[in-house]
Amino acid sequence: WPARGPAADLGVRPPTFFTALDSPYDFFYYVEIVKGDYLGEFEQLVLAALLRLGDNAYGMSVRREIEARTGRQAAIGAVYATLERLETKGYISSSEGDPTPERGGRAKRFFRIKADGERALHESQETMRRMMTGLKTKWSAT
8 A cells, every 4th residue: 555645745644453454354344343333324214214114114115105206217126235234233113014915915024223323324414414515516406
Protein backbone atom coordinates (compact mmCIF):
# COMPACT_ATOMS: atom_id res chain seq x y z
CA TRP A 1 0.00 0.00 0.00
CA PRO A 2 2.21 2.78 -1.15
CA ALA A 3 0.79 6.13 -0.08
CA ARG A 4 0.21 8.56 -2.93
CA GLY A 5 -0.53 12.26 -3.17
CA PRO A 6 -0.93 14.27 0.04
CA ALA A 7 -0.78 11.15 2.19
CA ALA A 8 2.72 10.35 0.90
CA ASP A 9 3.84 13.92 1.51
CA LEU A 10 2.78 13.61 5.14
CA GLY A 11 4.55 10.30 5.61
CA VAL A 12 1.29 8.40 6.14
CA ARG A 13 1.84 4.67 6.42
CA PRO A 14 -0.73 1.88 6.57
CA PRO A 15 -1.69 0.60 10.01
CA THR A 16 0.29 -2.47 11.04
CA PHE A 17 -2.76 -4.72 11.12
CA PHE A 18 -3.48 -3.84 7.48
CA THR A 19 -0.02 -4.84 6.28
CA ALA A 20 -0.32 -8.12 8.17
CA LEU A 21 -3.27 -9.25 6.06
CA ASP A 22 -2.06 -12.21 4.09
CA SER A 23 -5.19 -13.67 2.54
CA PRO A 24 -8.21 -12.38 0.64
CA TYR A 25 -10.42 -13.59 3.50
CA ASP A 26 -8.67 -11.25 5.91
CA PHE A 27 -9.31 -8.33 3.56
CA PHE A 28 -13.05 -9.03 3.39
CA TYR A 29 -13.20 -9.40 7.16
CA TYR A 30 -11.51 -6.01 7.50
CA VAL A 31 -14.01 -4.39 5.11
CA GLU A 32 -16.95 -5.85 7.05
CA ILE A 33 -15.64 -4.40 10.32
CA VAL A 34 -15.21 -0.96 8.78
CA LYS A 35 -18.76 -0.91 7.35
CA GLY A 36 -20.36 -1.01 10.79
CA ASP A 37 -24.08 -0.35 11.05
CA TYR A 38 -24.42 1.70 7.89
CA LEU A 39 -27.39 0.58 5.83
CA GLY A 40 -27.50 0.67 2.06
CA GLU A 41 -30.29 2.54 0.29
CA PHE A 42 -32.33 -0.56 -0.49
CA GLU A 43 -31.93 -1.86 3.06
CA GLN A 44 -33.33 1.45 4.29
CA LEU A 45 -36.28 1.16 1.90
CA VAL A 46 -37.03 -2.38 3.07
CA LEU A 47 -36.87 -1.41 6.76
CA ALA A 48 -39.12 1.60 6.15
CA ALA A 49 -41.60 -0.66 4.34
CA LEU A 50 -41.60 -3.05 7.32
CA LEU A 51 -42.37 -0.15 9.65
CA ARG A 52 -45.24 1.00 7.43
CA LEU A 53 -46.72 -2.46 6.89
CA GLY A 54 -46.64 -3.62 10.52
CA ASP A 55 -48.12 -7.09 10.90
CA ASN A 56 -48.81 -7.40 7.15
CA ALA A 57 -45.15 -7.36 6.07
CA TYR A 58 -44.26 -10.29 3.84
CA GLY A 59 -42.09 -10.37 0.72
CA MET A 60 -44.65 -9.32 -1.88
CA SER A 61 -46.24 -6.63 0.31
CA VAL A 62 -42.79 -5.16 0.99
CA ARG A 63 -42.13 -5.11 -2.75
CA ARG A 64 -45.45 -3.40 -3.48
CA GLU A 65 -44.88 -0.80 -0.74
CA ILE A 66 -41.46 0.11 -2.10
CA GLU A 67 -42.75 0.35 -5.67
CA ALA A 68 -45.78 2.43 -4.68
CA ARG A 69 -43.81 4.94 -2.60
CA THR A 70 -40.68 5.25 -4.74
CA GLY A 71 -42.04 4.76 -8.25
CA ARG A 72 -39.20 2.33 -8.86
CA GLN A 73 -39.46 -1.36 -9.68
CA ALA A 74 -38.12 -3.74 -7.07
CA ALA A 75 -37.20 -7.29 -8.04
CA ILE A 76 -38.74 -9.79 -5.64
CA GLY A 77 -35.41 -11.61 -5.48
CA ALA A 78 -33.70 -8.41 -4.33
CA VAL A 79 -36.38 -7.94 -1.66
CA TYR A 80 -35.93 -11.46 -0.30
CA ALA A 81 -32.12 -11.26 -0.43
CA THR A 82 -32.28 -8.00 1.53
CA LEU A 83 -34.72 -9.43 4.06
CA GLU A 84 -32.37 -12.39 4.60
CA ARG A 85 -29.37 -10.07 5.03
CA LEU A 86 -31.24 -7.85 7.50
CA GLU A 87 -32.32 -10.91 9.48
CA THR A 88 -28.71 -12.15 9.58
CA LYS A 89 -27.65 -8.73 10.91
CA GLY A 90 -30.27 -9.06 13.65
CA TYR A 91 -32.34 -6.09 12.45
CA ILE A 92 -35.51 -8.03 11.66
CA SER A 93 -37.16 -11.31 12.60
CA SER A 94 -39.44 -13.58 10.62
CA SER A 95 -42.19 -16.07 11.33
CA GLU A 96 -44.33 -18.42 9.29
CA GLY A 97 -48.03 -17.68 8.90
CA ASP A 98 -50.72 -20.30 8.40
CA PRO A 99 -50.84 -22.20 5.08
CA THR A 100 -53.58 -20.95 2.78
CA PRO A 101 -55.39 -22.70 -0.09
CA GLU A 102 -54.88 -19.72 -2.43
CA ARG A 103 -51.13 -20.17 -2.00
CA GLY A 104 -51.32 -23.89 -2.77
CA GLY A 105 -51.07 -24.79 0.91
CA ARG A 106 -47.90 -22.76 1.41
CA ALA A 107 -47.49 -20.35 4.31
CA LYS A 108 -46.44 -16.72 4.05
CA ARG A 109 -43.29 -15.66 5.84
CA PHE A 110 -43.93 -12.48 7.81
CA PHE A 111 -41.20 -10.03 8.83
CA ARG A 112 -40.95 -7.58 11.74
CA ILE A 113 -38.39 -4.90 12.41
CA LYS A 114 -36.56 -5.23 15.73
CA ALA A 115 -35.33 -2.42 17.99
CA ASP A 116 -31.80 -2.71 16.54
CA GLY A 117 -33.26 -2.36 13.04
CA GLU A 118 -35.16 0.79 14.00
CA ARG A 119 -31.99 2.20 15.56
CA ALA A 120 -29.89 1.39 12.49
CA LEU A 121 -32.50 2.96 10.18
CA HIS A 122 -32.67 6.09 12.33
CA GLU A 123 -28.86 6.38 12.46
CA SER A 124 -28.57 5.94 8.68
CA GLN A 125 -31.18 8.62 8.08
CA GLU A 126 -29.50 10.98 10.56
CA THR A 127 -26.12 10.42 8.93
CA MET A 128 -27.54 11.35 5.54
CA ARG A 129 -29.32 14.39 7.01
CA ARG A 130 -26.04 15.61 8.53
CA MET A 131 -24.24 15.13 5.22
CA MET A 132 -26.89 17.10 3.33
CA THR A 133 -27.36 19.91 5.85
CA GLY A 134 -26.06 23.18 4.51
CA LEU A 135 -25.44 21.99 0.97
CA LYS A 136 -26.47 24.50 -1.63
CA THR A 137 -27.81 22.67 -4.63
CA LYS A 138 -29.43 23.49 -7.91
CA TRP A 139 -31.77 20.52 -7.71
CA SER A 140 -35.21 21.46 -8.87
CA ALA A 141 -38.35 20.11 -7.31
CA THR A 142 -40.13 17.84 -9.76
